Amino acid sequence: MTEVLALEFMQRALLAGVLTALVAGYLGVFIVQRGMSFIGSGLAHAAFGGVALGLLLHQDPLWVAVPFTVVVALLITWVRDRTSLSADTVIGIFFAASMALGILFISRLPTYAADAFTYLFGSILSVRWVDTAAVGVLALVMLALLPLWGRWAYATVDREAARADRVPVRLDDYILSVLVAVTVVVAAKVVGIVLISAFLVIPAAAARLLSRRFAQMTVLSAALGVLTAAVGLYVSYALDAPSGATIILVQALAFTACAGYYIVFRRAASV
Amino acid sequence: MSNAAIEVSGLTVRLGGFTALDGVSFTALPGETVAVLGPNGAGKTTLIHVLLGLVQPTAGSIEILGKPPLQAPAKHIGYVPQLKTVDRGFPAVTCELVASGRRRSWPGRLTQSEHRETTRALEMVGAPNLCHKPLRWLSGGELQRVYLARALVRKPKLLLLDEPATGIDLVGEDDMYEYIEQYQRESGCAVLMVTHDWLAAQHHAAKALLLNRAVVGFGTPAEALSDSHMRQAFGHEGHVHPPCWEEHHD
DSSP states (O other), rough: OOOHHHHHHHHHHHHHHHHHHHHHHHHHHHHHHHTTTTHHHHHHHHHHHHHHHHHHHTSOOOHHHHHHHHHHHHHHHHHHHHOOOHHHHHHHHHHHHHHHHHHHHHHHHHHSOOOHHHHHHOOOGGGOHHHHHHHHHHHHHHHHHHHGGGHHHHHHHHEEEEHHHHHOOHHHHHHHHHHHHHHHHHHHHOOOGHHHHHHHHHHHHHHHHHOOOHHHHHHHHHHHHHHHHHHHHHHHHHHHHHHHHHHHHHHHHHHHHHHHHHHIIIIITTT | OOOSSSEEEEEEETTTTTEEEEEEEEOOTTTTTTEOOOTTSHHHHHHHHHTTTTSOSEEEEETTTOOTTSSSGGEEEEEEOOSOOTTTSSSOOOOHHHHHHHSOOOSSOOHHHHOOOOHHHHHHHTTTGGSSSSSOOHHHHHHHHHHHHHHHOOOOOOOOOSSSTTTTOOOHHHHHHHHHHHHHHHOOOOOEESSSHHHHHHHOEEEEEEEESSEEESSSHHHHHHHHHHHHHHOOOOOOOOOOOGSSOO
């Protein structure tokens, strides 16, 4: 175990994976309770469009994918706010358009796009210090925004009551969508675009099964995210398997254990 | 700035091409209950939403506790909505929902004073035993009481109630009006109450506002709910089913 931690690429991947999982676990509770699990998937596909554009322009995909995905996230939120279309319809449209753009950009690349596959499926070998630093900045921003937990939760449980109490729910929708977009992009190298939506949803869903209160659910979700990411990365190294797939499978196992516990012991108490 | 809790003058609301409210004017004084009645689609809930600042008026002036709706102090306004938009699948217990009314944010952990005031508010609505009950276990009537407790916990100067008796049995309805009137006696709070029950309006309100997008009648319940006004608003007079035992004649 200690020899694994001595490897520099593993240090980078672990730090990036654990910090991303912390942020994703925290944001995931709002995504799950607002019934917006599809947003992770939609923004992941937008991130693919951004990565492909970065490769086409011979720029670092990270710096192109972040603004690209943020713009798509803002557009999704704006269209949802200004029309009577449901969230999944709007996300579905932007999801497909971004993916189509990504495919178009990739098809224009003169050479085989190995980098694109790194982003699609995740690879701990590909995590650079700059990627880890980007995750660190995201975690710091999230820490600075912790005081907003109460009003985000308030708008999640009763949006109309929150609006009547002057909570800026629309502004908060935009802030949350931008945070999810950045999380999706910075998590892409560790987890992979294909699986990232599960990374946002599974820890929160498992935590929901064990929690009576939202504060408890938030702490549990972040803790489960961190634990499963660390275990998944270690398994990925030990088995020489893709990091994204191992992390998600460890999370799925954790969810199965929580669901089993809920069905056997807690359903009668119906938390 | 007047002393009225609510002062509305010439309020018009157009939503798209549809006029939801047209030139509505009325006042509610501190300590007074105003019942708002009218047929479905008369604009009753829209009126409450305008008073809360959730819907912007097209024309007219509105003062809530002496200020325009968006500047009125939300901490002094208690609101019980008609449709409970609360997410019942949200992991929470009742006292957290009630405490959110005081904090105007979701409480991570209740302070001692929040716990005390939350318990007191639940006692005021006859539901002290609901404090630790998960939201998803609450019946419709219990949720209605909890929402009233949530409105009362902030010790409001103005209570806006959108059909407060929805989902409550007859005895519970009487209790509900008693809780509201008791708080009103103690605090001098003004109450604006949307209801379909004109008997409740006659018994519990000092004034009635009969609405059908425009004001049909405003004044004492006897004046506002006169036969001619009821015909104008509903197309026919109101009627009450007499108890069945009064229908038998020898």
